[in-house]
Amino acid sequence: MGAAAPDAAAPGAADPPDGPAPAARPLPAPLLYINVFVVATCGLVYELLAGTLGSYLLGDSVTQFSLVIGLYLSAMGVGAWLSRRVDKHLARRFIEVELAVALVGGVSAPILFVGFAEIAHFQLLLLGFVTVIGILVGLELPLLMRLLQGQVEFKDLVSRVLTFDYAGALVAALLFPMLLVPELGLVRTSLVVGLGNAAIGLWGTWLLAPHLGKRVTGLRVRALIVIAILVGGLIQADHMSTWAEDRMYADTVVYAKTTAYQRIVVTRGPSGFNLFLNGNLQFASGDEYRYHEALVHPAMVAGDHPPKRVLVLGGGDGLALRELLKHPSVEAVTLVDLDPGMTTLSTAFPPLAQLNRQSFSDPRVTVVNDDAMVWLESAPANWDVAIVDFPDPNNFALGKLYTKRFYRLLKSKLAPGGAVSVQATSPLFARRSFWCVMETMRAAGFVVHPYQLAVPSFGVWGFGLARAEAFEPPAHAPAVALRFLDDDALGAMFKFSADEKPVPVEINQLDNQMLVRYYESEWRKWQ
Amino acid sequence: MGPSRREFVAMLLGAPLAAACGGGGARTIEGSLVETGMGRGHAMRDLRAIPAVPDGRWRRTGVIVIGGGVAGLSAAWWLRRNGRTDVTVVELDDVVGGTARGGASSVTPYPWGAHYVVAPRADEAAMVALFEEQGAIEGHDAHGDPIIDEALRCRDPDERIWYRGRWADGLYLSAGASAEDLAQLARFDAAIDQWATWRDAAGRPAFTVPVSACSTDPTATALDRESFGAWLDRQGLTSERLRWMTDYACRDDYDLLAADTSAWAGIYYFAARRRAPGSSRAVVTWPDGNAHLIAHLASKVGPIETKLAVVDVRAVAGGVEVIALADDGPVGIRAEHAVVAVPRHVARHIVATRREAGGVLPDCGAWAVANVHLRDRPRERPGDAPPAWDNVIRDSPSLGYVSATHQRGRDVGPTVWTWYYPFPEDGAVVRKRLAGAGHGEWAATVVADLARVHRDLPDLVTRVDVAFWGHGMVRPRVGAMFDLTRMSAAAPIGAIHFAHTDLSGMALFEEALDHGVRAAREILAS
Structure with missing residues (x-):
């Protein structure tokens, strides 16, 4: 990537040499080349950070990267052009620019990270950062070259500066994907690289001492302030994404927010993006259609009538909504999800909003942010279909949503002939947990047909299809646009292999929370 | 000051x-300090003479129940359940419920005192009836005991404990316990199981709910003559963790330390709620604790008059006469029967024959x-x-x-x-x-x-x-559980019947209900 290309043009501005101070000692040229190297590395990292955040958060990576690179390079050109306006105190200006890059570049990713969660005009903020950083980086090399001018022969100067510049770019291009992002995450990478810039600035107050005169204390204080801000940022970075998180996820963390209820993390990798709640994968964009078609459509065709009123409990990602809204009979949907942070993300995070086809904007949909169990107590009792899609029962607050008490309450809220589907973890990895959910639903008075399918990112996944009265599992997939589910797939889902078949389990009740205990003991083996 | x-x-x-x-x-x-009837109660105590009631302020009822706590409401409830409709409950305080009362905010109801009961066995007829009336029994288990509605069985996790900067599961601190600690816990459990399954010659258990159903065989009642602490010492149960837990249990249910608690009461806490070795009866609770039961009882008992401080109850020919102070002066109530459902230290001030009797009051x-x-x-x-x-x-x-x-x-x-x-x-x-x-x-x-x-x-x-x-x-101090004074204080005086949890020697909902229902049965039988 030709990040450093515009630099080549910078010294071409045939300004009269402003010359070092008459009595100045020569500068240590080799050390300044190391400066060039670090400056180049940092500059490219900022560009890569901006491109990555832009494409991850806004989607459409070709456009985002192209926009960021183009703008960055042209901003560097502007910086180079502006360098001719700097006539005096070259060394001082160089250090000031260096510190400005350190500060603006260093805080760019943290601010963009926070900015995405908080403000609407994220793209403007992103491009604003790219422009400012580009201009500042564009200023750096021309100033440095002019400082060395007269001390080194021009052809050597150009050759060495550009060599170190391009070498720095190569190192950045290698470090960024292989070391920085996997180990540090985006936010820390930005802050650490900013610290690199600031360190160069501080070092410069000694290196360039011959050109700085006596007044270096002010510069050093400023450098230390920038370093303090960036170090402070590193300490605060845990609020945005923790060390553990950056290392835990295989892909890059592009969104992380701790709401009052849970930790939402979105990662982005080669195969698309993944959503995690409290560290547990909720879906991977590449294969979620298998999960959500299986979750939704069997229940939509299991009732006595084409469903009009549908209840979704959990499912704040809007993907179950997308599926059930394909059914023309649906007149009203209420989605109850505890966390407004989740339902907001599903409308405001462009890749997710695209994936759920803006299902939250459908006029048939009403969103309620409340605890499903508390809400159900006073809910109307007229639902033709209820889709229950809670996170796995890995704590007691979630475990209560899989109790006999909960299923009884749910059953009492169904319209006559209504149907329910419930996500019930993996019958393969968490066999007792899965059958505990099925048996608990039966103990609550449901007639249950368990079913399962393979979702590559999850493994084998299981559900329960239930009604209050005896019924046969549906034989025909609905006539709506589907990728996975057809009559054959539907029939196959209701068959279980030998290693997934029922095992004896206790019923999950409010006062024993057996399921949480099963789940913990079973998943521990696989993690 | x-x-x-x-x-x-x-x-x-x-x-x-x-x-x-x-x-x-x-x-x-x-916030504020909540009124618990202290002002009216002490005014009544300090009254020098029983006020005269003008002729126009006398009225008549079938049964007057004095005290709107659990015992009084239970008595009135049982009477009405069994056909007595002429029952009036009078209460000193602004609200009924006594120490089982509750409050509510826009967020949730909450308790002001007692906050759970233990799921009843089939033979606790009144408790079972109380749950049946509320539609709160969802079936019966293999022993024939009712299964209380899951929504009311205390939700897991029920307890956790803060120790050295961390929350740990349960009440017994097992993290960091030594082998000796755990061995002592196992021995304690075994001793409790032994008492939980102990039966006297007549087949009565040593420890069950209510206290009135417990055996009076001297083998069991001898435990009342030493402290729970001394009993634990005698068993060699000195583990600090275990002793903390037993102290906590005594503070929690009895407002005492184990060293001051009757060993009978201490063992009762653990043994009476065991159903079989290793299995406990369910803890049943509501957001507002036992105030939920108070609300149910209060809805079933007919007229309740609050802010009425009874100052005199006396047996007369054909029934009882009660004099009370209302905000607007003294009133008189004549009834066939009275249930005095107040603590014994209050009963001594208001029941004519008790006033002279003196004697030692329970702690x-x-x-x-x-x-x-x-x-x-x-x-x-x-x-x-x-x-x-x-x-x-x-x-x-x-x-x-x-x-x-x-x-x-x-x-x-x-x-x-x-x-x-x-x-x-x-x-x-x-x-x-x-x-x-x-x-x-x-x-x-x-x-x-x-x-x-x-x-x-x-x-x-x-x-x-x-x-x-x-x-x-x-408080069930050493010797209090099988104290003759307590046991005789429940006997009626003419048409005056007594009901209060202190007649059991320990303050539990089930005990108050037991005495309320017993007093009602005395009236129904007469």
Whole structure:
């Protein structure tokens, strides 16, 4: 990537040499080349950070990267052009620019990270950062070259500066994907690289001492302030994404927010993006259609009538909504999800909003942010279909949503002939947990047909299809646009292999929370 | 004048904490001291002469029940269930319920005192009837005992304990316990199981609910003659963890330390709620604790007159005459029967024949209960035991707090915590010392105690209301359970019947209900 290309043009501005101070000692040229190297590395990292955040958060990576690179390079050109306006105190200006890059570049990713969660005009903020950083980086090399001018022969100067510049770019291009992002995450990478810039600035107050005169204390204080801000940022970075998180996820963390209820993390990798709640994968964009078609459509065709009123409990990602809204009979949907942070993300995070086809904007949909169990107590009792899609029962607050008490309450809220589907973890990895959910639903008075399918990112996944009265599992997939589910797939889902078949389990009740205990003991083996 | 806040906090929580909260910027916490009938009660006590009732202020009822706590309401409820419709309940205080009363905010109902019962066995007819009336029995188990509605069975996790900066599961601190600690716990369990399954020659268990159904065989009742602490010592059960737990149990249910509790009562706490070795009867609770049962009973008993301080009850030809002070002066009520459902120290002041009798009164312990309103939950540390129904602070003289939103399943957002503080010391001394304490002192104490386990709590508190129960509960000290005075105090005097939990020697809902129903049966049989 030709990040450093515009630099080549910078010294071409045939300004009269402003010359070092008459009595100045020569500068240590080799050390300044190391400066060039670090400056180049940092500059490219900022560009890569901006491109990555832009494409991850806004989607459409070709456009985002192209926009960021183009703008960055042209901003560097502007910086180079502006360098001719700097006539005096070259060394001082160089250090000031260096510190400005350190500060603006260093805080760019943290601010963009926070900015995405908080403000609407994220793209403007992103491009604003790219422009400012580009201009500042564009200023750096021309100033440095002019400082060395007269001390080194021009052809050597150009050759060495550009060599170190391009070498720095190569190192950045290698470090960024292989070391920085996997180990540090985006936010820390930005802050650490900013610290690199600031360190160069501080070092410069000694290196360039011959050109700085006596007044270096002010510069050093400023450098230390920038370093303090960036170090402070590193300490605060845990609020945005923790060390553990950056290392835990295989892909890059592009969104992380701790709401009052849970930790939402979105990662982005080669195969698309993944959503995690409290560290547990909720879906991977590449294969979620298998999960959500299986979750939704069997229940939509299991009732006595084409469903009009549908209840979704959990499912704040809007993907179950997308599926059930394909059914023309649906007149009203209420989605109850505890966390407004989740339902907001599903409308405001462009890749997710695209994936759920803006299902939250459908006029048939009403969103309620409340605890499903508390809400159900006073809910109307007229639902033709209820889709229950809670996170796995890995704590007691979630475990209560899989109790006999909960299923009884749910059953009492169904319209006559209504149907329910419930996500019930993996019958393969968490066999007792899965059958505990099925048996608990039966103990609550449901007639249950368990079913399962393979979702590559999850493994084998299981559900329960239930009604209050005896019924046969549906034989025909609905006539709506589907990728996975057809009559054959539907029939196959209701068959279980030998290693997934029922095992004896206790019923999950409010006062024993057996399921949480099963789940913990079973998943521990696989993690 | 009460003690200064600093002294007050020092007294309740211990000196180190007092320094911590005395030094900080004191913020005024909103809330009030809740009236528990003390003013009217003491006015009645200090009355010099029984007032004369003008002729026009006498009226008549079939049965008058004096006292609207659990015992009184149970008596009235059982009478009406069995066909007596001419029953009037009179209550000294503004509201019924006694120490089982509750309150409510826009967030949740909450208890002001007792907050759970133990699921009844099939032979506890009145308790079973009470649950049946509420449609709260969802089936019967293999023993034929009712299965209480899952929604009312205390939601798991029921308990956690704060120790050395962490929350751990349960009440017994198993993390860090030595092999000897665990061996002693196992021996304690075995001893409890042995008493839980013990039967006398007539087949009566030594320990069951209610106390009136327990065996009076001397083998069992001999336990009442030593302290629970001494009994544990004799068994070689000296493990600090075990002894902390047994002390906690005694403070929690009896407002006493194990060293002062009757061994019979101490063992009762553990053995009476066991169904079979290793299996306990379910704990049944509501967001507002036993106030939920109070509300049900109150809805079934017919007229209730509050703010009526009964000052005289006497047997007359053909029934009883009761004189009470209403806000507008004395009133008289003539009835065929009276149920005196008040503590014995009150009965002694109002029942004519008791006034002269004198005798030793049962020991009564004092309690402070606070309801702490929070706009949000304090942060929990990952890896700690999650929030439970009952959250116990090991190194606090308080019992910790119960979350009113736990049972209903509301695990985030605003809530109300009920904080309990027993005074195992001499009741009279405590009452005297705390008589002048104001709301600000109480509230600061409550918040300081909770803030030691939830540092961010002070900013989340929106309100703290406090009730001081000067005569909170009867205490089963050594020798009190099988004391002849107690056992004879329940005998009716003519048409005057007695019902109160202190007639059992321990303050439990089931005991109050048992005496209320017994008094009702006496009337129905006459």
